[in-house]
Amino acid sequence: MGAVEDRLSELGLTVPDVVPPVAAYVPVVRDGDLVFTSGQLPMVAGALAATGKVGAEVDADAAKALAETCALNAIAAIKSEIGDLDKVSRVVKVVGFVASDPGFTGQPGVINGASELFVKAFGDKGIHARSAVGVAALPLDAPVEVEVIVSVRD
Amino acid sequence: MGAVEDRLSELGLTVPDVVPPVAAYVPVVRDGDLVFTSGQLPMVAGALAATGKVGAEVDADAAKALAETCALNAIAAIKSEIGDLDKVSRVVKVVGFVASDPGFTGQPGVINGASELFVKAFGDKGIHARSAVGVAALPLDAPVEVEVIVSVRD
Amino acid sequence: MGAVEDRLSELGLTVPDVVPPVAAYVPVVRDGDLVFTSGQLPMVAGALAATGKVGAEVDADAAKALAETCALNAIAAIKSEIGDLDKVSRVVKVVGFVASDPGFTGQPGVINGASELFVKAFGDKGIHARSAVGVAALPLDAPVEVEVIVSVRD
Numbered sequence: 001m002g003a004v005e006d007r008l009s010e011l012g013l014t015v016p017d018v019v020p021p022v023a024a025y026v027p028v029v030r031d032g033d034l035v036f037t038s039g040q041l042p043m044v045a046g047a048l049a050a051t052g053k054v055g056a057e058v059d060a061d062a063a064k065a066l067a068e069t070c071a072l073n074a075i076a077a078i079k080s081e082i083g084d085l086d087k088v089s090r091v092v093k094v095v096g097f098v099a100s101d102p103g104f105t106g107q108p109g110v111i112n113g114a115s116e117l118f119v120k121a122f123g124d125k126g127i128h129a130r131s132a133v134g135v136a137a138l139p140l141d142a143p144v145e146v147e148v149i150v151s152v153r154d
Numbered sequence: 155m156g157a158v159e160d161r162l163s164e165l166g167l168t169v170p171d172v173v174p175p176v177a178a179y180v181p182v183v184r185d186g187d188l189v190f191t192s193g194q195l196p197m198v199a200g201a202l203a204a205t206g207k208v209g210a211e212v213d214a215d216a217a218k219a220l221a222e223t224c225a226l227n228a229i230a231a232i233k234s235e236i237g238d239l240d241k242v243s244r245v246v247k248v249v250g251f252v253a254s255d256p257g258f259t260g261q262p263g264v265i266n267g268a269s270e271l272f273v274k275a276f277g278d279k280g281i282h283a284r285s286a287v288g289v290a291a292l293p294l295d296a297p298v299e300v301e302v303i304v305s306v307r308d
Numbered sequence: 309m310g311a312v313e314d315r316l317s318e319l320g321l322t323v324p325d326v327v328p329p330v331a332a333y334v335p336v337v338r339d340g341d342l343v344f345t346s347g348q349l350p351m352v353a354g355a356l357a358a359t360g361k362v363g364a365e366v367d368a369d370a371a372k373a374l375a376e377t378c379a380l381n382a383i384a385a386i387k388s389e390i391g392d393l394d395k396v397s398r399v400v401k402v403v404g405f406v407a408s409d410p411g412f413t414g415q416p417g418v419i420n421g422a423s424e425l426f427v428k429a430f431g432d433k434g435i436h437a438r439s440a441v442g443v444a445a446l447p448l449d450a451p452v453e454v455e456v457i458v459s460v461r462d
Contacts, residue, residue: 023262024269025284029246031305032187033340036247039285053256092337093344097287102361105449108331115332130333131347131455133405134445137288141259147285151339177416178423179438183400185459186341190401193439207410251441291442295413301439 002086004121008075011120018080019043019073022139027077033089035081035150039097040073041142042066051141054134055104058143067096067113070146074114075121082152089153091118091128097145100134107132114146156240158275162229165274172234173197173227176293181231187243189235189304193251194227195296196220205295208288209258212297221250221267224300228268229275236306243307245272245282251299254288261286268300310394312429316383319428326388327351327381330447335385341397343389343458347405348381349450350374359449362442363412366451375404375421378454382422383429390460397461399426399436405453408442415440422454 005015018027021038028037042049054063079085096111098104111132118126128148138145159169172181175192182191196203208217233239250265252258265286272280282302292299313323326335329346336345350357362371387393404419406412419440426434436456446453 021284023266023284023286024273025248026281027283029244029281029283031244031246036283036303038283039287090337090339092339094333095285097285099288100445102290102444105445105447107445108447112331119332127334127337129335129337129344129346129455130329130331131403131405131453132331132447133347133443133453134407134447135287136256136290136410136444137254137259137261139259139262139286139288145285145287147283149344175438177420177438177440178427179402180435181437183398183435183437185398185400190437190457192437193441249439251439253442256444289441290410290444291408291413291415293413293416293440293442299439299441301437 002084004085008121015076015079018076028081030081033151035152037074037077037148039145039147040070042069048142053099053101054143055101060106063110063143064113066144067111068117070144071114071117074148087152088150090151091126092151093149094128094130095147096132097135099138099143107134156238158239162275169230169233172230182235184235187305191228191231191302193299193301194224196223202296207253207255208297209255214260217264217297218267220298221265222271224298225268225271228302241306242304244305245280246305247303248282248284249301250286251289253292253297261288310392312393316429323384323387326384336389338389341459343460345382345385345456347453347455348378350377356450361407361409362451363409368414371418371451372421374452375419376425378452379422379425382456395460396458398459399434400459401457402436402438403455404440405443407446407451415442
């Protein structure tokens with residue numbers, strides 16, 4: 001295991017199997033030095049860890065934990081493409097979509113669950129630009145979806 | 155016509171004229187090897203093919219067909235920039251926005267209308283990473299909007 | 309000051325201080341020639357210029373002005389990374405998120421506030437691809453959020 005997986009292991013986390021796409025696409029595409037993941041849902045062992053809208057059925061703390069799960073699935077997708085996670089030279093951009101009750105405006109705190117995992121896993125290379133938005137609904141009634149672009153140096 | 159347009163022709167599809175932007179931007183920008191399209195609406199001959207929210211006024215099957223129209227308009231935008239669609243080396247990333255009733259969670263099936271067209275048109279080069287989300291509303295009350303990043307080799 | 313800041317100055321605008329992130333990320337990341345900003349909110353001197361949903365508490369004209377503020381904050385983020393805004397060779401892609409009452413479908417006009425500022429500031433290099441979508445809610449109840457990708461040549 002490389003340094004990134006060592007850090008995840010210290011957090012009690014292992015890189016899961018890649019989540020199969022819900023539909024006609026692949027989890028990750030590399031183009032040159034950039035790796036783009038598909039939007040990752042909080043799937044654990046093949047099922048959503050929770051469903052519902054944040055600010056209604058799902059509270060902000062639970063949603064933050066789900067965002068971490070999305071990020072872990074994104075890391076799995078990246079690993080499936082590049083093999084060794086230590087080849088990630090920068091987490092460039094994260095977009096976090098939070099299925100939100102219209103009255104819920106705490107999207108940044110929710111998506112911190114993903115952002116903080118990227119920093120814990122990749123160190124300074126994990127510090128990224130980010131957008132967090134509250135959407136009307138997500139696939140399969142997922143509360144959170146996270147996509148990421150990373151840069152890779154072989 | 156190149157191979158990509160031949161495949162579209164076999165599907166009974168022709169690349170339409172580029173949809174003029176609704177506002178102060180252009181349909182497509184190339185930077186280096188990457189081509190970024192603007193968000194494409196399901197415009198046909200200058201008018202939206204349908205309006206309304208998916209899961210309310212628009213059902214999932216109709217929305218899937220609209221997503222295909224968005225993808226065809228994205229292909230038109232790309233062609234306007236690069237001339238020959240056979241220069242597309244990879245469809246890298248697709249984001250599909252579905253104007254969704256909050257109770258509608260079938261966004262993946264809807265955006266498959268776009269994803270499947272990219273694969274039919276570009277073959278293996280059309281297989282992409284993707285995010286699908288359900289949003290509150292889209293421009294002009296469009297049910298679907300699709301943006302895409304492709305990589306080009308001259 | 310370079311040409312870009314001169315043009316902003318003629319509009320009565322100065323590049324503000326960079327808006328500190330609301331959470332665990334940075335305002336901007338450069339990877340190679342591409343600079344990705346985080347989603348920018350309409351912050352002025354550390355506070356949101358307005359809150360609420362467009363089409364409900366916030367009208368379209370006010371929202372357009374807020375989108376310009378988002379764009380100015382994006383320009384500040386880019387400047388903090390590259391120093392001289394004249395090094396921007398192209399504004400490549402803009403995504404505008406409008407916190408929308410479900411009945412509001414004028415997102416393009418709102419995000420024109422951002423698009424038009426990019427063109428005024430960067431001239432022909434400011435003409436970009438763009439997506440505009442209406443979302444359920446944004447961080448801190450912001451009415452608008454804008455992210456941008458620019459290309460830079462040193």
